[in-house]
Amino acid sequence: MPILDMTVMILVMAGVTYLIRMIPFAFFRKKIKSDYLNSFLYYIPYAVLSAMTFPYIFYSTENFYTALIGTVIAIVASVCKRSLLTVAILACLSVLIFGFII
Amino acid sequence: MQGKNLSFKNGIKDGLPIGLGYLSVAFAFGVQASIAGLPFFMSVFISMTNLTSAGQLAGLTVIATLGTILEMILTQLVINARYFLMSITLSQKLDGSFTLGHRLLCSAFVTDEIFAVAVAKPNTLNRVYFYGLVILPYVGWTTGTLLGALAGDILPLFITNSLGIALYAMFIAIIIPPSITNRGVLPAVLFGAGLSCALYYIPFFAGISTGLSVIISAILSAGITAFIFPIKGGNKNADT
Known part of the structure; x- marks a missing residue:
């Protein structure tokens, strides 16, 4: 994508993101009453992150099998409640090491 | 005070x-x-x-x-x-x-x-x-x-x-950590991942772009989960 088009895309992205944050922050005084809408907004980040991660994580390292190992390691480390950074480092290291083995 | x-x-x-x-x-x-x-x-x-x-x-x-x-x-x-x-x-x-x-x-x-x-x-x-x-x-x-x-x-x-x-x-x-402790988060995560994989792997949906696929999967997942596991009171905000 040419730099100019890319700049336009990024500005659109930034504008939408800003408006979502700004409109309620600057102008709202009332709470959302609907339980359904509140529940939806509560679950949406988890749904988004998992939909963004799977299946794309499997193709994040240029090798399906190293990515698969990295994914399993990341899941195990997360179940063990390791921090974000630890999980990321363990996943990267396992991809790196397994990449040498296969 | x-x-x-x-x-x-x-x-x-x-x-x-x-x-x-x-x-x-x-x-x-x-x-x-x-x-x-x-x-x-x-x-x-x-x-x-x-x-x-x-x-x-x-x-x-x-x-x-x-x-x-x-x-x-x-x-x-x-x-x-x-x-x-x-x-x-x-x-x-x-x-x-x-x-x-x-x-x-x-x-x-x-x-x-x-x-x-x-x-x-x-x-x-x-x-x-x-x-x-x-x-x-x-x-x-x-x-x-x-x-x-x-x-x-x-x-x-x-x-x-x-x-x-x-x-x-x-x-x-x-x-993952909230999926273990919160009964509604796990289905939201599983539906999201499952739908996203379905849209990715089933040839019929091949025309759907990545961005759109994530949107569809996330909305359906959160929509279904909010219906099955509603949060009462509405003051439990996402904290991650």
């Missing part, structure tokens, strides 16, 4: 751990952007103007796959919808020092972690504390992106390939 007034220094102190955390997440984003072929200054430009990990990765995908402006708008609306809820909640905690101008500026810095810290303060928030709180996260986010983008451009391929999994691994680290 009026508690102690939160100072700029209190804000800086609370913002420091967030800033350090953002350094690593933004580094992972910078590497991703480099792999996607963005020049490093564009990656930093994205981080300076957006300040959101999932939204930026989704936006990056739209750019890398030559998506349309409409696709970009829809993607950001869905993925960043949670900020709407957080901003509503925070807006009720702001004291009189937040005049309209300051509200317009401060709202740009509402992120998951900044929200979590700010909303946990027992009393009202003043703008001096809020500015202190957001500075280091902002610096960490932009600096981390710059370092990651440069690293992605410079490091040998076998290392950048292994770094490519970092951001996704962090997303896993965000969604």
